[in-house]
Amino acid sequence: MKQHRGDENKLGWALQLTALRYLGFCPNDLQTVPASIVSYLAGQVGVEPQVLANYGQRDKTRTQHTREVQEYLGYREATENDLKELAEWLLKRALEHDRPITLLGLATQKLHTAKVVRPGITRLAQLVDSAREKATLETYRLLAPLLTEERILFLDGLLKANKELGSSRLEWLRQGATANSSKFILENLTKLDFLREAGVDTWQLTGLNPNRRKFLTQVGRKSTPYLLSRLKTERRLPILLAFVVQSYEDIIDETLDLFIGYLEEANSRAINDLEEFRLNKARAMDEKVRHFQALGSFVLSEEIVGDKLRESIFQYLPRAALEAAVEECTMLVRPIDNTHYDFLLKSYKAIRHFSPRFLAAFTFHSNVATAPLLQAIKTLCQFNASRKKHLSDHSTLPFVPGKWMNYVLNPNGSINKEYYELAVLWELRAALRSANVWVTGSRRYATLESYLIPREQWPGLRPEVCRQLGITEDGAKQLNLLAAELETAMTKLEQRLGKEETKVRIEEGKFVLSSLEASGLPKRVSELQHQINQRLPWVELIALLIEVDSWTKYSDCFVHASGHELCDAEAKAHLYIAILTQACNFSLARMEKATDFTEERLAYYTHWYLREETLRPAITKLVNFQHHQPLARHWGNGTLSSSDGQRFPVALSNRKAKALPKYFGYGKGLPFYTWTSDENSQYGSKPTVSTDRDALYILDEILNNETELPLYEHTSDTAGSTHIIFALFSLLGLQFSPRIRDMGEQRLYRLGRLKEHPVLKPLIKNLLKQRVIVKHYDELLRITGSLKLGYVTASLLISKLQSLPQKNAMAQALEEYGKLVETIFILRYYESEEYQHRIEAQLNKGEGLHALREVIFFANRGQLRKRQLEAQANQASCLNLVTNAVVIWNTVYMTEILEQLKTGNQPPEEVDYPHLSPTRSEHVNPYGRYQFNMEEELGRTKLRELL
Known part of the structure; x- marks a missing residue:
């Protein structure tokens, strides 16, 4: 640093050094560097920030400094070979991540780690686009062996209208269940039968990266049959293949979820029925207790002779009434364990509608050596297939828990078939939830191993994973690093415990921490907040959405599923209202009555434009915009x-x-x-x-x-x-x-x-x-x-x-x-x-x-x-x-208010900005405006016409 003459050269050299070290490149125009960074570095090298304006007047000086900085830090310019290697590396990553911003971040990180100066962002963007295009072709190449002529006919057949269904098979497969009912369980089992007939359960996409598979599946879920039919073969078939295979897994998972949810709801009803039974019968039980107390008194009384005992009892309580009371007592008597399983029997008929097909539809596996539950399931499936009336195999009873046994076994030792089946289903529910049982073809109810990078691929991926995570491959070394952190933390805390002003102390062998006291804000902060509240203009929520879009262009992210962009103001207006309808929880019918937009058109924009792949990038744009607001930097980084x-x-x-x-x-x-x-x-x-x-x-x-x-x-x-x-x-x-x-x-x-x-x-x-x-x-x-x-x-x-x-x-x-x-x-x-x-x-x-x-x-x-x-x-x-749009709007207008206040007699201090918040809504009107047509309403002479 000392060898550079002139303050501007010292500061310019320091900025280039810092930029290359942290960003991996030196900006062409150092005048664009944020003022806070320039001021900080200027203080570090002992010069004034303003001298930067004089830096780089001679291109040769700046170029020489760039070379010096690169040599000092061990960086080098990117060669064609470097870019070729980066392109090959990006192709592998593009098969893992399809998002451009993710690929761009990974590329810059790789160059930074290799100490290669990052080329221009345009060149990197071209490499990313090329990698994504090649990934599409590589995906088709990887899946080509699966695409037999028969399978291609099946996949393309999904796009055709089906008269029986009233829609295409593609849309039928996309429809999910909305309730834990036997209807949806049976519907899903029908879908599984359809897919299995085509052999989908044997299609293996193991060669495809999970992220690539997820991307293709999402396209298949959202695209219309018409749009998919118009795509090129190398794009259409991988999308349909991934969608169908994923749908098979999803339908299995959803069916198992429905099964678990259905049984839990039935169990809850049984528990509620038992409680209701206890409440309803409490009065009857009191009455029976009084009767039998009186009867007991008769029996125990020495004044009543034995041959007159029955006559005396019937005088108090007639024979018919006593018989009815005894019968009712029999109903009131609960099992010794007093469980609710007998009330669960009320749901047996409904459960029976789907249980035989459900058990036969899946292959269950167990991590328990003996697996008595699996044997019971097998026995039940065989019983269902044989249509026998009685179960007689007692060897499968070891799976039955103690509380169930009183119901499963009749008093004569025979098996109660209804309770046996309920016990099997209930224990299967518990085993699925606890991962003691897993299902072939399921994703959610599968083994842990199926979720992880395959063992044979792991050795090759381990170095790259550790590089991305910034973690060592050596477990002992990693523990030593954590041990050092633990030692430092203990040392600092022990030092603090010795100070009187500390709020943490030790009492009875435990840490005790005094409650945090809200730091009182200076009076000037309250006054500043009041000034901001007074100056914030009143704004309609829809107007706020439009204004924020004019700053951020978030509406550009909303592309029709066919790929068409919003092209005119009317289309954007429909989009704004569709977004507002969802965010404010209106129905489309109610929004039609509150605006000039028809329910049909709003439904169109809601269905074709509001989806994960458009909403996520739109939200990303808003979050990024807020990230670059100077005022937001006072709240966090x-x-x-x-x-x-x-x-x-x-x-x-x-x-x-x-x-x-x-x-x-x-x-x-x-x-x-x-x-x-x-x-x-x-x-x-x-x-x-x-x-x-x-x-x-x-x-x-x-x-x-x-x-x-x-x-x-x-x-x-x-x-x-x-x-x-x-x-x-x-x-x-x-x-x-x-x-x-x-x-x-x-x-x-x-x-x-x-x-x-x-x-x-x-x-x-x-x-x-x-x-x-x-x-x-x-x-x-x-x-x-x-x-x-x-x-x-x-x-x-x-x-x-x-x-x-x-x-x-x-x-x-x-x-x-x-x-x-x-x-x-x-x-x-x-x-x-x-x-x-x-x-x-x-x-x-x-x-x-x-x-x-x-x-x-x-x-x-x-x-x-x-x-x-x-x-x-x-x-x-x-x-x-x-919500993000409101926060951005508030942040921008609060910034403008603060700028105006700086010209006043008491300008705000930046030290108070962290105490401000953009989560205010008093000035935002989400309800719309009321209109009063007094002349028309007061002049009405008859009732309004009925619809």
Whole structure:
């Protein structure tokens, strides 16, 4: 640095050095570098930021500096061979990831790691486009052996109209179930029979990357039969092939879900019937007790002679009345265990409508050596096929739990066929949920191994996965790194415990943390917020959507399924109203009456334009726009995010909706789970199940993130925290920082005997099983790599890991790894009050956005009215889009207000900006405007015409 004369050269050289080190290239125009970065580096080298304007007046100077910086950092310019190798590497990645932004990010990361100067963005974009095109052709080449003449006829036949169905087979296969009913179970079994007749269950797409397969499947789900029929052969057939194979798996999974859901609902009804029985019969039981108390008195009385006993009893209670009372007592007497299984028998006839076909349709496997349940299923299938009236094989009874045995076995020792079948189905439900039984052809109810990178492919992928994750391949080395973090965390916390002002202390062998005190805001901040509220203009929600689109061009992402773009103002107007209809929870019929748009046209735009592959990039555009707002940078830098569920009641029958009295009273509901950045944008949203723990879904949108947010750290409430989640975040190179309820009750773990730390030693008693982690570390990497490369979604993998038996080695290794990572986090949390406030503030941002969403989602009393999961997902995304639009609009106008206030007598201070929030809605009108035509209404002489 000293050898460069002139302040501008020192600063210019420093900027080029920094840019190359962190970005992998030097910008052509250093004048475009953000002022905050220029000021920071200027302070580092001891010059004024303004001197940068004089830098590079001689091109030779700048070029020379570029060469010096490259040589100093060990970088080199990209050669044709480098670009050729990059193109080949991108082709492999394009077979894994189809998203251009993902491929672009991977390419820049690879060049950066290899210390090759990144070429221009246009050249990289060309390489990405070329790789995606070649991936299409390579996909067809990989699948060509499967495309026999017979299969091609079958696939193309799916696109033709079927008079019996009233639609094409393609559309029939795409229709999902909307309720846990026997009707939908039987419909799905019919679909499976149709696909099996074509041999779909034998088609193997193992040579195709899961992400590529998922992409092709999505195109097949959304495209019309007409559009698919017009595609070239090399595009159409892979799409149909992937769609059909995926549909086969999905239908199996959905059928098993329906089966489990149907039995659970039947069981709930039986429990409710038992409770109702107890309530209804309580009065009758009291009456019988009084009768038999009186009868007992007669029997025990010494005044009544034996031959007059019966006569005396019948005088009190006539014979007919006594006989009726005895019969009613027989009905009132419950089994000794007092279970509800006899009430479950009421559902037997309905269950019997589908149970024989259901059991015969699948091949069940068990990880239990003896597998008595599988033997019972086989026996039941044989019995159903033979149409016998009685079951006599007692050798299959070992599967029957104790409480069921009183029902399955009659008093004479014979088998009660109805209860036997109910017991088989009920135990099968439990075994499927716990992963003790899996099903051939299923994805959700399959073995853990089927979710992971195949073992034979793993050695070749391991180095690339570890490079992308930034993690070592050596388990012992990784444990040493974590041990160093643990040691640092213990040292810092022990130092803090010795200070008087600390809010963490030790009482009765436990950590106790004083409640966080809300930091009082200076009076000037409240005044600033008041000034902003006063100046924000009143705006209609639809006008806000249009204005934000003029800034962000998010509507460009909404392309018709045929590929046609929105070409005129009228089309865009329909799109805005369609989005608003979904986000505000209106029905299309109600929106027709409130606007000049017909229900038919709104339905057209909703169906053909609002879908995952258009809504996701539109939301991405909005999140990226917010990411580049200067004011948003005062709220965060995009590295921290949070997630939480927002629960909505459900008005119609919905198989995903669950009863949760705490939130839905006597009804049912489901949550929209959302992911919120520290810049107050929401980059993800999906419908989930109320009874599922948040931890199942927490990684989904983080791994699917397509925005420019450099996500690194994530927080949630206790429901999102498990040891497995801590482990997966760490292995993925991310930081998990939840707010855990009753943190003082959490166990802390150590790797070995603590030689130091006398204060903490009594509290960190639990010893980790290091050998388990090291022994199975490669498997942990394979699990994480499978998530990273898209072989499995996080929610599916986590649900499987959590349901596995505790003895499973991989699950146990993840648990041990997660215990260590959680211990490090807890110690850091106790040590830093700033860290605690940061987590709390981020979760509060999510709550603020939920409040804003409630304002937007106001129609139909906020009750969800979508039956299909896909329609629910699209509605969640529309709500997400509109919420982000409001946040952006507020941010932009707040920025303008702050600029105006700077010219006043008391200009705002930037130190107060982090306390401001764009999640305000008092000035936004989501309801529309009322119109009053007084002359027409007062002059009405007769009733309005009836429809």
